[in-house]
Amino acid sequence: MAENPPPPAAPLTYGTYLRVDDLLGLQRLSSDPPEHDELLFITIHQVYELWFKQILWELDRVVRLLATDDRARARHSLGRVRSIVKVLVSQLDVLETMTPLEFASFRAHLESGSGFQSAQFREVEFVLGLKDAAAVRRAEHDAARGRLQARLAAPSLWDALLAHLSRTGHPADPADDAAVEDALVELYRHDPDAAGLCESLVDLDEGLQEWRYRHVKMVERTIGAKMGTGGSAGAEYLRSTLRPAFPLLWSIRSRF
Template sequence: MSTDAAAPLRPDPRRRDGRPLTYGTYLRVDELLDLQTLSSDPPEHDELLFVTIHQVYELWFKQILWELDRAVALLGEDERARAAHTLGRVRSIVKVLVSQLDVLETMTPLEFASFRAHLESGSGFQSAQFREVEFVLGLKDPAALRRAEHDEARARLQRRLDAPSLWDALLAHLARTGHPVAEVDGAPGGEDEVEDMLLRLYREDPSAAGLCESFTDLDEGIQEWRYRHVKMVERTIGAKVGTGGSAGAAYLRSTLRPAFGPLWTVRSRF
């Protein structure tokens, strides 16, 4: 399932030539293994690890977007159980993202410093796909559009900015299934009204409460990944400015906030 916000996946054109696919041709292994080019010359041993892990991250971000778009669509169809299952898959992927940091942390500060200068202005801060993930979750920062590397990435982010988020899809689904958020002076209520609705929902509708817990699980997982990312950066470069001129660990610490705030704040009211 694809959406207008994401680049659609296309059928493999090689299916038209009538030849059977092999493992290598189906996965395009030759092309895949040709993508890990190094900037250091002579090659620094640890740069390959750095490149490989970050390319794998981008592949997982692509899969996460694919799954989150499906979750939004399923919520739009009021397919509560299937949406929760899809979010569970994303949570499992996020666990893999966390475990990849264990591998990256086997690289010492000196080993990273051996090729860091060759990264020039490149920085994970520039990952358009991760910004898309944030936008889908509801963490929308229009300034990210100005930092996009090229027009295509900027257009994708604009579509994500304009589209309803996963959180929007949840609130709309809950409203259709008997849990609307109270209005205030004729306008949609704010976080207090959302909390009031969630408080009633948890007490009265176990199925809806279970769906909300799947959102909380995902949010906790993403915050865990962000925290581990902060500690990995601190361990590798300390308080230095990040690659590409970003604020490094200081910036990453500022991102340690939930995507679905009311699901956390309502817990003090039970």
């Protein structure tokens, strides 16, 4: 007896391609009865994690492109990341529509959870060159620790830039900041295309610092000087992170 043919596969739709049902099932409120503003808080931070994933995807590509000296496409991807960072900043406008009382209505349900624990954002910092071995030890599970350990050992975007510049006529000892500064000053004066690549990094760095600053002010606006969730120092800690990822690209400004 012939077997019945398998039923035809369901056609791919917008919802099945994007797994919309799965996505919309991820916003699970901890408050009961539900506090209205908790959904906004969860949505904003889940979207941040999606953008962090995309930023890592793009920055890893930039590192690979610089390894092959594909400067034009590296700049294109850096421009995309800069545009994403603008979106990260604009999301704070939405989060700031939540008043201190509205946040307080569900804050206790966060328990020990804190944005300080975002492994993906630590990965972004590591890729940029802001590496911290202690962050690996603080990671909340083995998978995150493994990713961070790999990022800690891998060349950063800054490492990739200096290696690319060395291969294309601007050598400098990466361990000697003064030598790197001299090389950067010379390329800014004589190699506009290389200088444009460096300016793409400055654009990105400035955008990230803007996001950090806005994050500080949002936290101050929402919880003032209180401790952050998860035992962090809140706004005080965030102010300590207001530093550039590529300090030598900023320090050379006084030499022109």
